[in-house]
Amino acid sequence: MGWGVADQALSSLTNFALGLVVARSVSADAFGAFSVALATYLLALGASRGLSSEPFVVHYSAVPEDDRLRGTSWATGVALLVGILLGTASCLVGLLTSGPTGSALVALGVTLPGLLLQDAWRFGYVAAGRSRDAFLNDLTWALLMVPLFALELRFGSASGSRLLLLWGISGSVAAVIAVARERLLPRPGMALNWLREQRELAPRYLGEFVAASGALQLTMYLVAILAGLAAAGSLRAGFILLGPVVVIFQGMRLVAVPEAVRLLRRSAGDLNRMTAVLGTALAASALVWGGVILLLPSSAGRALLGSSWPGAHDLIVPLTLMLALSGAQLGAVVALRALAAARNSFRARVVEGGLTLAGGAIGAAIGGARAAAWALVIAYALEVMVWWWQLSLALRSRLAQAPGAGSSS
Numbered sequence: 001m002g003w004g005v006a007d008q009a010l011s012s013l014t015n016f017a018l019g020l021v022v023a024r025s026v027s028a029d030a031f032g033a034f035s036v037a038l039a040t041y042l043l044a045l046g047a048s049r050g051l052s053s054e055p056f057v058v059h060y061s062a063v064p065e066d067d068r069l070r071g072t073s074w075a076t077g078v079a080l081l082v083g084i085l086l087g088t089a090s091c092l093v094g095l096l097t098s099g100p101t102g103s104a105l106v107a108l109g110v111t112l113p114g115l116l117l118q119d120a121w122r123f124g125y126v127a128a129g130r131s132r133d134a135f136l137n138d139l140t141w142a143l144l145m146v147p148l149f150a151l152e153l154r155f156g157s158a159s160g161s162r163l164l165l166l167w168g169i170s171g172s173v174a175a176v177i178a179v180a181r182e183r184l185l186p187r188p189g190m191a192l193n194w195l196r197e198q199r200e201l202a203p204r205y206l207g208e209f210v211a212a213s214g215a216l217q218l219t220m221y222l223v224a225i226l227a228g229l230a231a232a233g234s235l236r237a238g239f240i241l242l243g244p245v246v247v248i249f250q251g252m253r254l255v256a257v258p259e260a261v262r263l264l265r266r267s268a269g270d271l272n273r274m275t276a277v278l279g280t281a282l283a284a285s286a287l288v289w290g291g292v293i294l295l296l297p298s299s300a301g302r303a304l305l306g307s308s309w310p311g312a313h314d315l316i317v318p319l320t321l322m323l324a325l326s327g328a329q330l331g332a333v334v335a336l337r338a339l340a341a342a343r344n345s346f347r348a349r350v351v352e353g354g355l356t357l358a359g360g361a362i363g364a365a366i367g368g369a370r371a372a373a374w375a376l377v378i379a380y381a382l383e384v385m386v387w388w389w390q391l392s393l394a395l396r397s398r399l400a401q402a403p404g405a406g407s408s409s
Contacts, residue, residue, distance in 0.1 A: 114173075
């Protein structure tokens with residue numbers, strides 16, 4: 001699990017390094033164009049994970065080796081196919097769009113198949129209990145990226161699209177190295193078979209991603225419209241300050257699902273205890289980090305965020321509580337993944353999206369960023385109860401379907 005967290009931290013670091021280098025190298029307009037392309041990548045990544053990687057982790061983390069290899073080949077094939085389809089669409093839109101936005105979308109589209117394939121291999125390694133290899137593959141990506149960036153910054157034009165292209169090429173080469181090392185080719189031709197096999201999970205996981213990501217992005221837009229760009233900027237800056245804990249959350253989720261699947265083979269009680277401890281530990285880590293940020297000297301805060309520091313600092317308490325509640329919720333999310341209870345998790349995610357939207361909009365309309373943040377705390381508290389309630393329903397359903405359930409001894 002430690003290697004899994006380290007891998008997530010390294011993966012987040014490469015994305016952060018890309019954004020930082022682009023921000024410092026191009027104009028504000030060019031950075032905006034880059035942001036559009038990066039948002040497109042994140043949407044494609046979520047779609048790929050919902051259709052391939054997450055169902056794979058649920059169904060193939062505790063199976064015989066031959067079955068896991070077949071599942072890996074099919075799942076990576078689906079990720080590659082999603083990358084080809086969405087990458088082609090990105091290129092077409094880019095060619096029809098003038099200026100830096102068009103160039104950035106083309107650069108992304110060319111490398112998107114390799115980027116999604118590399119991400120699918122991360123999940124493949126973790127499901128096999130080889131998180132260390134996932135870390136090494138992401139390290140390969142980072143080591144390839146550094147000299148390419150250095151040469152571009154030294155001798156090239158350092159445009160956002162060129163840096164995005166070099167980042168994508170590095171990730172694609174890492175994907176090819178994973179395929180060559182494992183001698184296991186992705187099989188996009190088996191995509192229909194995979195989707196038929198995963199028909200209970202893949203559509204709902206994709207729907208969950210759309211509900212959660214769409215609600216969060218729309219909430220930021222609503223805050224900007226109702227309370228102004230400064231309010232939205234303060235929220236975003238506050239989330240940046242809490243970024244290290246978010247990395248831990250993402251890393252723990254990556255490795256906790258396959259561990260939970262294996263625990264469930266022993267007993268539902270073991271799964272319950274593991275996810276309760278996980279949720280408690282993550283909530284506590286968020287509270288501790290929020291306390292550290294509150295004690296940070298203003299000089300250090302301004303060095304990190306510049307003029308955005310005062311607004312972000314005012315929101316640390318509610319944002320920390322939001323993150324702690326998100327950590328508590330993650331225990332239930334992991335358990336529902338292990339149970340393959342896609343219906344329950346989809347219901348919870350839809351309610352979560354509605355509560356997030358309502359909280360952010362009502363709070364922003366009443367009192368700007370601070371009111372929006374506190375309204376989101378209330379929304380997150382309700383969401384935690386919804387997730388754990390859905391988990392209890394899923395566990396009851398599993399017990400009812402267990403052999404011998406309801407029979408007398």
